[in-house]
Amino acid sequence: MVSRSSSLPYVAVASTTIAFLACGGASTTNTDPSSSGSSGSSGSSGSSGSSGSSGSSGDADGGGTIDSGIEFASATVCTSKTMWTRADRGSSSMHPGRACIDCHSGEARAPSFTIAGTVYPTGHEPDDCNGVAGGVTVVVTDAAGKTQSLPVNSVGNFYSTTAITTPFHAKVVRNGVERAMVAGQTTGDCNSCHTEKGTNAAPGRIMAP
Numbered sequence: 001m002v003s004r005s006s007s008l009p010y011v012a013v014a015s016t017t018i019a020f021l022a023c024g025g026a027s028t029t030n031t032d033p034s035s036s037g038s039s040g041s042s043g044s045s046g047s048s049g050s051s052g053s054s055g056s057s058g059d060a061d062g063g064g065t066i067d068s069g070i071e072f073a074s075a076t077v078c079t080s081k082t083m084w085t086r087a088d089r090g091s092s093s094m095h096p097g098r099a100c101i102d103c104h105s106g107e108a109r110a111p112s113f114t115i116a117g118t119v120y121p122t123g124h125e126p127d128d129c130n131g132v133a134g135g136v137t138v139v140v141t142d143a144a145g146k147t148q149s150l151p152v153n154s155v156g157n158f159y160s161t162t163a164i165t166t167p168f169h170a171k172v173v174r175n176g177v178e179r180a181m182v183a184g185q186t187t188g189d190c191n192s193c194h195t196e197k198g199t200n201a202a203p204g205r206i207m208a209p
């Protein structure tokens with residue numbers, strides 16, 4: 001009953017105890033257990049946890065914005081355990097994870113997308129691995145203030161042929177919770193940066209919130 005909701009207080013108590021014991025064991029001149037206890041507990045355990053998680057993305061919009069630093073430390077996995085196996089046969093479910101526009105621009109029969117990519121459940125998934133099975137919307141707001149909401153399909157792919165003015169901003173939304181890209185971008189070929197490991201400074205895949 002108590003332990004369930006009190007992990008932080010529990011940690012604070014533990015480190016207070018450790019600080020107090022360490023203090024006594026070292027026989028320092030500090031004879032005030034309450035002051036050594038509070039500096040020990042307020043310092044390391046409480047705040048290092050939160051700065052660790054907010055470290056890399058630093059996009060503190062508040063509200064429902066997810067802070068993703070920790071999840072991008074995960075190993076590569078194909079969470080869906082299902083892959084695209086039909087080579088370059090045209091389909092809205094084709095080649096999840098690969099750079100759609102880069103390939104399409106050299107294929108006369110392929111549609112000309114302005115925006116295209118794939119949303120995954122984790123930060124590092126291999127090419128052709130199917131992504132999230134729907135339920136996520138990619139929201140792109142261009143430099144002219146025009147917004148497009150693109151639902152992802154059953155393999156996580158999304159795409160648009162609507163013209164955009166660059167640079168644009170993008171975020172991924174699920175049930176009102178979102179992950180937003182801080183920087184504006186000038187290419188809509190999202191997977192060209194959001195590769196398995198991430199290129200051009202991207203942290204990895206576009207990850208669902």
Ligand code: HEC
Binds near residue numbers: 097103104110
């Ligand atoms: C390696 C090349 C390649 C990649 C990568 C690729 N495509 Fe395609 N795509 C094609 C080609 C070629 C066609 C036209 C095929 C045809 O007409 O049979 C096509 C056609 C399509 C079509 C039209 C299908 C139809 O029914 O007419 C859609 C939608 C599509 N691609 C979406 C995507 C998306 C989304 C991505 C990225 C997640 C992607 N493609 C990645 C080569 C590619």
Ligand code: HEC
Binds near residue numbers: 057068116172194203
């Ligand atoms: C030229 C490279 C590039 C392209 C293209 C690009 N991104 Fe990004 N993206 C980044 C970089 C770098 C970051 C990390 C810094 C930031 O947030 O600006 C990022 C971060 C993100 C994040 C936040 C990641 C997280 O969870 O912390 C999302 C969501 C995202 N991008 C979505 C998209 C979408 C959707 C598209 C296409 C419409 C796209 N990106 C195109 C480089 C790119």
